[in-house]
Amino acid sequence: MSTMVIREIQPEDNEQIAKVIRKVLEDLGVPKVGTAYADKALDNLFEAYDKERAVYFVVVEGNSILGGAGISPLDNYEGNICELQKMYFLDEARGCGVGARMMGKCLEKAKEFGFGAVYIETMPYMEAAQKLYKKVGFEYIDAPMGDTGHYSCPVWMLKKL
Template structure:
């Protein structure tokens, strides 16, 4: 667990968080007008995230403010890809938690975790109109790709980015 200020912590997800995290993700996706198919909204794992991250080289984190979950993200092996690449997955924040530096901090924690797990690269997928997210990813050393890696099933996400673990910025 990492305390970020008064009443704000980033911690590993617990099984009791499943329903709250699924509701947060769906709320953000609906708010942003994301298609319900071909995105995280349709993932069958969404209601059982804790259980799905109980595998080697995977972790999922939540951001809590005043004991309320306001953001989340995880990493796991990139599906259907043979290289030593993890995917930054399901990174979403409620509107009141955005543009406060919490996203950059959560990405840093995920990167550190990926480094500890021995991954070489972190991959992500997003949507073209999620410009604020792309700005954050670029600021944290992700670079655009011309085509997707692996097969996540998120065919509606047409922006792909990759970051070398070696470019991890240390505090």
């Protein structure tokens, strides 16, 4: 764990983080349509988060990216809410506290950017992720917010900042 570093994404990270996210989604059996798997931005995450009030972090060990997560204003939503996006980790980065560290960095940035709340969409069987979300104060909500295009993700959560 001590050799894993969380840092902001760089342009040269794009290809590796896209492969990591797709592998995690495939391993979890997530639909390839209506989820992050199909996002056009997935192959260019550095550019996608290179905008106001957005940031994407990667977890790196040596030269290998093991996962990442980011925050960005919620798409197609009028209000001061951001979305926690593309938080996925390979097996070797799970169960060692890196998810909690990453969550802390993302929530810290969301507060720094002045957002009032953070929104998440996930899958029902991603129980470990939901456990972490609940631990830091996310609560289930009854309907999606904004329009992220992730119509295959039926679990929605919100955390007030």
